[in-house]
Amino acid sequence: MTQARVRSGFQQGHLSLTPRTFQRRLSRSNYSFRKLLDGVRVELAQTMLRNSSASMSEISASLAYAELSVLSRSFKRNTGLSPSVWRVSACG
Structure with a gap:
């Protein structure tokens, strides 16, 4: 994509x-292009997690991750937190 x-x-x-x-x-x-793309996708995921009620699966699909687990690993690698834990800490 x-x-x-x-x-x-x-x-x-x-x-x-x-x-x-x-x-x-x-x-x-x-x-590398891969590293740059990974960082942009995580930033977009953070925005979506903070500003929408979209499910993790919806966010994963909208950012063209092959599977939810790929989003989770990438997000944790970049932020140190899982997407769901990050969402709770950012929103509450």
């Missing part, structure tokens, strides 16, 4: 870099 959009952005000239230049710059900053 997101990688296809990025590829499309390069092809349509929306990004003023070639894909290889983008990859090199990410690498120089000790980032």
Whole structure:
């Protein structure tokens, strides 16, 4: 989903870099596209957890995670908390 959009952005000239230049710059900053995507998805999940009553399954699907467990692992890796524990602490 997101990688296809990025590829499309390069092809349509929306990004003023070639894909290889983008990859090199990410690498120089000790980032990868996967790491960047993971961080953005977790930020979006946090926003959804804080501002909606959507279920974890709905959030997982809307962020194009293959399974709920993938969202849970990614979220915990980035925040130190499970999504449900984070939601309780952020909302209450």
